[in-house]
Amino acid sequence: NAGVMQNPRHLVRRRGQEARLRCSPMKGHSHVYWYRQLPEEGLKFMVYLQKENIIDESGMPKERFSAEFPKEGPSILRIQQVVRGDSAAYFCASSPPGFGGNEQYFGPGTRLTVT
Amino acid sequence: DAKTTQPPSMDCAEGRAANLPCNHSTISGNEYVYWYRQIHSQGPQYIIHGLKNNETNEMASLIITEDRKSSTLILPHATLRDTAVYYCIVRRTTTSGTYKYIFGTGTRLKVLA
Secondary structure, eight states: OOOOEEEOSEEEEOTTOOEEEEEEOOTTOOEEEEEEEOTTSOEEEEEEEETTEEEEOTTSOSSSEEEEOOSSSOEEEEEOSOOGGGOEEEEEEEEOSSSSOSSOEEOOOEEEEEO | OOOOBOOSEEEEETTSOEEEEEEOTTOOTTOEEEEEEESTTOOOEEEEEESSSOEEOSSOEEEEOTTSSEEEEEESSOOGGGOEEEEEEEEEEOTTSOEEEEEOOOEEEEEEO
């Protein structure tokens, strides 16, 4: 049973470009969470999605950031017009069906560098 | 949001027990305490969780005080591979009934040979 997969593992973008981060949850998991981690800090919750639904986006910046989890395919975190402050590690986690599931299983992360 | 407070760093001798404290004095009655660790900036790894009772699994033990305002994660025989940042997390139930992890800044545990 493969774990949570994220790609790319490393992404370099120039200021103003778009960044697309992908997350494939564990098999059978229907809940996906995205977190951002700045250097030397803990993870900060961004958004919680189920298939085709955004359940909680209280941690998402209001502008430039969006997330989706379509019926088919991976979850996508999209950052438009990136700025240097977006440089961070972005982690995706998944959990099984049920009301929020229990423990979350994390992927290896995508390290975004904005130059 | 329930906040957790952990010491920023700790050292532990290899083979000895590592006791990592966490303060969560504002925790609500239905909020679980979870522990994860992060090794070399990899994705966090689940360790253990609990609500009121002490818990034990193959990785660690979790001791929660009776008033639930603090807890301690115990790694009974620390090895060099246990060197990591350990996060004490309160799992908060949102108004819509879903769950959210609130991460603190963690404790950087260094196991010394």
